[in-house]
Amino acid sequence: MVEQLIGTNQNSSNVVKETSTENFMDDVIEASKEVPVLVDFWAPWCEPCKQLAPMLEKVVTNSEGKIKLVKLNIDDDPQIPQQLQIQSIPAVFAFKDGQPIDAFVGAQTETQIKSFIEKLTGPIGPSPVEQALAAAENEFQNNNFSAAENLYLQVIGFESMNPEAIAGLAKVYIKNDDFDKAKELLNGLSEEILHHDAVKSALSALSLVENKENLISKESLIDIINKEPNNLKAKFDLATSFAAENEFDNAIETLLQIMKKNKEWNNGEAKEKLLKIFEVLGPDNELTKTSRRKMSSIIFS
The missing domain is CATH 1.25.40.10 (Tetratricopeptide repeat domain)
Structure with a gap:
């Protein structure tokens, strides 16, 4: 499964080619009047170039012809890189309608490469x-x-x-x-x-x-809270235990109870714990959205 997604060499011959100073006009300038062309300026001694190249080829191949990739060895053909004032490699320039319109220098993740290309082509399918x-x-x-x-x-x-x-x-x-x-x-x-x-x-x-093995049992904490309803430290410890067991709804409700009693309890520790839970759940999670609204209403009440 994984090898099929990211471990195989796809056929990129139709969208990837080597060029030279002599052929640059046809391979890049003229070709970019039909579809955008990326030019990968590289050299055999450049290790980051070797890491970048297969990712570039995979994303370009996955674009299904929306963009082409041309590679130019700067050791063999230094004139074009000098004209573009390229000072370090890998350097990738995007050409469209015969003109360079965007570029990046240095190592990039596949996701960053895809985002760069999509600015030129519009959405393309998910990368491997x-x-x-x-x-x-x-x-x-x-x-x-x-x-x-x-x-x-x-x-x-x-x-x-x-x-x-x-x-x-x-x-x-x-x-x-x-x-x-x-x-x-x-x-x-x-x-x-x-x-x-x-x-x-x-x-x-x-x-x-990470410290859940040292936490007081939830049963013991619930007993304490039943006897001492205003014991906010016990409630906080209970919320911590809930969170450690991924019982986020119970943890959030308990922390909100603390804030209702004292929104700045222990230097805002309940709020800080809530924010960590929200970060774990993610901003688009419905529990995060509803709980953030509840927290805000308490803060501004």
């Missing part, structure tokens, strides 16, 4: 990586964690810094109570990846569960 990620998410939602893990690992093997795959794999480890592996995976990521929504969600999910 996107298909693999969707399949992994489906397995995860159906509690098939081993299958999800395999899919995420395959994506990471193809695209090592894919934030959706990293976050998905971390959540698989969390579901399996393998918190150390989740921490190891998430530690040391670049600032850019750490700020990706999927990775922030995984970090929040880890923060909700």
Whole structure:
């Protein structure tokens, strides 16, 4: 399944070709008057070029003829790169109607490449990586964690810094109570990846569960609350236990009860915990939407 999605070489001969200074006018300038043309400026010694090339070819091939890819070796043909003032590679220029209209420099994920191309062509079908990620998410939602893990690992093997795959794999480890592996995976990521929504969600999910073995049992906390209805610390601990067991509706309701009593309790800890849960659930989740409205009404009451 995974090999079919991201591990095979698709036939790209119709949309990918090598060019030279002599043929650049025909292969790029004239050709771009029919469909947009990407020019991949590369060199044999450039390792990032070798990583970028197969992803470019896959996305372009998947566009079903909406765009073409032309490759130019800057060592063999330095004139065009000099005219375009290219200072580092890989550099990819988009040509349309005979003119360069957009470009990027450096390594990119397959998702970023697809987004770049779609600005030129309009929507194209899901890329192989996107298909693999969707399949992994489906397995995860159906509690098939081993299958999800395999899919995420395959994506990471193809695209090592894919934030959706990293976050998905971390959540698989969390579901399996393998918190150390989740921490190891998430530690040391670049600032850019750490700020990706999927990775922030995984970090929040880890923060909700990593100390759950030290939590007081829910039964004991409920007994305390029944005797002391205004014991907000016990309610917070109960909400923490609910969240650690993925009982997010109960956790949210308990945290909202705390905020109704004291919206700034313990320096706003109930609100902070709510925000972490919302991050785990995602902004489009219905529970997130309704609970955010309830939280806002409490804050501004």
